[in-house]
Amino acid sequence: MLYIIQKITSGQAEPPKVFADQNSARAAFTDLVHQTSAADFHTYCTRQHADPDSFATALAFAENENTQGAYCCYWELAVEAAGAAHTQQLAEQNSASALQSVTEVQQHVLAVQTELHGLSEKLSDMSQELLRLHKQLSNDQEQVDSTGASGAGKRPDLVPDEQDEKYQTAEWRDFVQSLIQMCGGNRGEFPLLSRHDWRQAIYDNQTTLEYWDWVAIAIDVSIERARANGYSIEEDNAQKGHFAFLAPSGERSSILYEMEDLAWCAAGLHAKQQGRSE
16 A cells, blocks of 8 residues: 655645555645644634544545645555565555656646636626626616606605504404415415515615515505505406406506405505505
8 A cells, every 4th residue: 555645736736755654644644734734724623623633634624624725635545565565666666657647637636626716706706796786776776766757756665654553453463374374384475575575675674574464564555555546356257266457547467366355465566566656
């Protein structure tokens, strides 16, 4: 058995060291890790409560931790042995070709890792650019909403008064619970008001409620808005039990809803998008 250690940094592979004795190789590898990444290795041992003089600790650190471009490598190569002297002879005869192959493989791996690192940086830059564009589009949309042709000004909040007394009654709590059950449990989601919408409402300081309380009040407000703005609901002739809403302009919703109240809620959200007041 041959034991080989090698250090690779910044695309350069240092000459490998070959040992016939396992203990000597492991001790040399542990020292190499100490020399190459002293600060990072000390932090790793402290975090893992590991023995810094242990070969297993050094090997685990070299295999799993990011050493900022420096890699300590350890290999064991099986060879035929007929005693220590014969093993040493085999090492002298075969180490050159074996180590050359190992070095070429390691350099190829390092080149791939370098390319992946560059790709990661490009993806990170693209992600930052997408976030910037998303923020810019959101700001542009807010300006359009506040200065649109409808002249309605700033859109009304989805939930104008969360402290209204009717939202504190036992009947209202029963409604919230029935809504949760209808949508498949507390981890579910209302089809017209997503958790993303709720998080946006929190971000815009429109609500401090939990998701389902916010949904329930939003439904109530949307239905009131729809009725106040002249919307109506009709059952579809082809699909009984499915409903569409009609806008004051006569526009009919392209989506059919399985419940009448759901259609009313959709109508209220449509009225809000059109800039109609409550």
